[in-house]
Amino acid sequence: MNNKYDVVIIGGGPAGLTAGIYTSRDNLKSLIIEKGIIGGNMNNAEIIDNYPGFPEGVNGPELANLMHRQAKRYGLETIAAEVIAIKDLGNKKLLQTSDGDIIARAVIIAGGSEKLKLSIPGEKEFTGRGVSYCTTCDAFFFRNKNVVVVGGGNSAIYEAMHLTKFASKIYIIHRRNQLRATAILQERARAETKIKFILDTIVKEIQGKDFVQKLVLENVKTGKKSTLEVDGVFISIGLKPNTDFVKDLLSLDKQGHIITDENMNTETAGILAAGDIRSGAIRQITTAAGDGTIAAIEAKRFIDDQ
Amino acid sequence: MNNKYDVVIIGGGPAGLTAGIYTSRDNLKSLIIEKGIIGGNMNNAEIIDNYPGFPEGVNGPELANLMHRQAKRYGLETIAAEVIAIKDLGNKKLLQTSDGDIIARAVIIAGGSEKLKLSIPGEKEFTGRGVSYCTTCDAFFFRNKNVVVVGGGNSAIYEAMHLTKFASKIYIIHRRNQLRATAILQERARAETKIKFILDTIVKEIQGKDFVQKLVLENVKTGKKSTLEVDGVFISIGLKPNTDFVKDLLSLDKQGHIITDENMNTETAGILAAGDIRSGAIRQITTAAGDGTIAAIEAKRFIDDQ
Numbered sequence: 001m002n003n004k005y006d007v008v009i010i011g012g013g014p015a016g017l018t019a020g021i022y023t024s025r026d027n028l029k030s031l032i033i034e035k036g037i038i039g040g041n042m043n044n045a046e047i048i049d050n051y052p053g054f055p056e057g058v059n060g061p062e063l064a065n066l067m068h069r070q071a072k073r074y075g076l077e078t079i080a081a082e083v084i085a086i087k088d089l090g091n092k093k094l095l096q097t098s099d100g101d102i103i104a105r106a107v108i109i110a111g112g113s114e115k116l117k118l119s120i121p122g123e124k125e126f127t128g129r130g131v132s133y134c135t136t137c138d139a140f141f142f143r144n145k146n147v148v149v150v151g152g153g154n155s156a157i158y159e160a161m162h163l164t165k166f167a168s169k170i171y172i173i174h175r176r177n178q179l180r181a182t183a184i185l186q187e188r189a190r191a192e193t194k195i196k197f198i199l200d201t202i203v204k205e206i207q208g209k210d211f212v213q214k215l216v217l218e219n220v221k222t223g224k225k226s227t228l229e230v231d232g233v234f235i236s237i238g239l240k241p242n243t244d245f246v247k248d249l250l251s252l253d254k255q256g257h258i259i260t261d262e263n264m265n266t267e268t269a270g271i272l273a274a275g276d277i278r279s280g281a282i283r284q285i286t287t288a289a290g291d292g293t294i295a296a297i298e299a300k301r302f303i304d305d306q
Numbered sequence: 307m308n309n310k311y312d313v314v315i316i317g318g319g320p321a322g323l324t325a326g327i328y329t330s331r332d333n334l335k336s337l338i339i340e341k342g343i344i345g346g347n348m349n350n351a352e353i354i355d356n357y358p359g360f361p362e363g364v365n366g367p368e369l370a371n372l373m374h375r376q377a378k379r380y381g382l383e384t385i386a387a388e389v390i391a392i393k394d395l396g397n398k399k400l401l402q403t404s405d406g407d408i409i410a411r412a413v414i415i416a417g418g419s420e421k422l423k424l425s426i427p428g429e430k431e432f433t434g435r436g437v438s439y440c441t442t443c444d445a446f447f448f449r450n451k452n453v454v455v456v457g458g459g460n461s462a463i464y465e466a467m468h469l470t471k472f473a474s475k476i477y478i479i480h481r482r483n484q485l486r487a488t489a490i491l492q493e494r495a496r497a498e499t500k501i502k503f504i505l506d507t508i509v510k511e512i513q514g515k516d517f518v519q520k521l522v523l524e525n526v527k528t529g530k531k532s533t534l535e536v537d538g539v540f541i542s543i544g545l546k547p548n549t550d551f552v553k554d555l556l557s558l559d560k561q562g563h564i565i566t567d568e569n570m571n572t573e574t575a576g577i578l579a580a581g582d583i584r585s586g587a588i589r590q591i592t593t594a595a596g597d598g599t600i601a602a603i604e605a606k607r608f609i610d611d612q
Binding site for chain 2: 017021026027051052058136161162166280286287289292
């Protein structure tokens with residue numbers, strides 16, 4: 001059984017695929033382990049406008065496919081499996097997966113970070129059609145439209161502030177009567193005439209035809225229901241990185257993201273992290289690709305030094 | 307005269323173009339000042355194989371053009387000029403250029419870093435056709451070929467070590483009889499049977515037909531000339547970033563690269579640096595694009611905070 005690789009990459013999003021292009025092209029025997037679909041969060045984007053090189057934009061699954069073909073051209077292998085645990089054996093790493101054990105000389109963890117979902121009717125159906133988890137990616141599509149930001153933390157307020165450059169009206173909907181965001185950010189948001197707060201309120205359902213048209217809201221104190229007509233919903237209620245399987249091996253931040261140095265090294269030599277799973281990541285395809293490149297070069301350096 | 311911008315980007319390589327895509331798309335009035343050709347060092351690459359999204363590779367000037375069209379789509383402006391000095395006026399920056407003064411709220415310096423040239427006959431002519439300044443980019447094209455690395459520092463040795471995975475034979479040519487590289491690196495290189503050292507020697511000329519075929523060498527002690535048949539020449543004699551115009555304003559490292567934090571901030575608030583001009587940059591298009599993205603997001607944050 002051939003289960004030995006120079007580099008094993010966990011996760012097949014843009015960070016993992018870029019790392020795979022670099023390590024394979026460097027003649028390192030490389031494997032991506034992906035439990036879902038190759039491409040990661042790119043698969044959720046109908047159109048990606050800000051990845052340089054595609055002036056008319058590019059469909060997310062299409063960009064994922066282009067990157068994957070590129071990596072395969074240099075010999076990258078891919079398997080569908082879930083990594084259960086990593087054991088550090090010094091100059092070798094043992095990966096226990098749902099498909100058996102795999103040995104790697106270096107490991108790049110690029111499993112991404114999911115935005116938390118509301119898990120309400122219509123959310124999944126309208127994702128990419130009015131429902132978004134990223135204003136930097138999608139605010140541009142909501143010029144002169146009415147949108148909602150769901151959430152009460154710093155990120156939610158930043159997203160709302162960002163949207164003021166594009167949208168006509170922004171409603172911040174939060175389930176409590178106090179925001180978690182810092183006072184100065186709240187103050188700044190309250191000074192924006194375009195921003196309106198709807199507190200003590202949850203979104204029960206997202207409705208529409210081809211695109212989002214309205215939300216069903218419920219006041220959590222009175223139980224009273226209402227509807228709100230909007231063109232878009234930005235959901236900003238937190239992140240969930242896929243790091244449970246390394247929580248005993250690596251240092252994680254409060255949200256569970258992996259802490260690395262600027263060269264993508266974790267505390268464990270030969271185990272690197274790249275992309276959205278890293279603490280402090282910017283969550284863009286460009287930065288994921290940059291991280292993947294650096295992690296690949298560092299993985300090669302680690303292997304060469306053994 | 308309309309010479310006021312939200313963001314002025316100095317340099318139109320991949321870092322600058324990516325920053326321009328992001329700032330323009332964020333509704334910030336943005337300008338790239340480029341003294342040469344838009345695209346920077348990408349213009350020297352006949353084929354770029356490792357920028358994710360192009361499985362068959364992409365011609366360098368073509369990728370530059372795609373990125374430029376994308377940025378222009380969101381309103382990015384470009385002028386051909388040279389920046390002579392930047393003056394920090396706090397929440398505004400004054401740029402003195404060969405085309406007059408320009409005011410910016412934030413500045414992103416992305417002027418790249420040139421690899422030093424040998425400045426010998428044939429070098430320019432065969433660049434991209436056997437002459438290269440980047441093994442990570444081009445080693446793959448020299449499988450089972452004979453190549454030369456010119457230089458004696460750590461980078462030259464790293465390039466030679468990297469080439470052992472591809473080339474049949476690697477000659478390291480250095481003009482002195484001692485390398486500058488650290489002892490441990492030299493030791494490792496000497497242990498490689500594929501690597502041969504030619505010391506006290508300079509390359510006088512690069513000759514060939516369509517591609518590099520041979521070098522004219524001269525021993526600097528004896529003055530004796532000789533020829534060496536090779537398929538490729540990697541030149542690794544140092545870097546020259548374009549930072550003279552900011553040397554009194556910003557902290558530079560020994561080579562002259564701009565020192566930033568991991569968010570691309572220089573010591574001067576509102577002036578950022580991205581790509582190869584940064585100290586410690588990896589010099590890949592992916593990492594330049596990542597840097598450009600982060601610098602754009604930070605520039606926006608700086609402007610919003612004023």
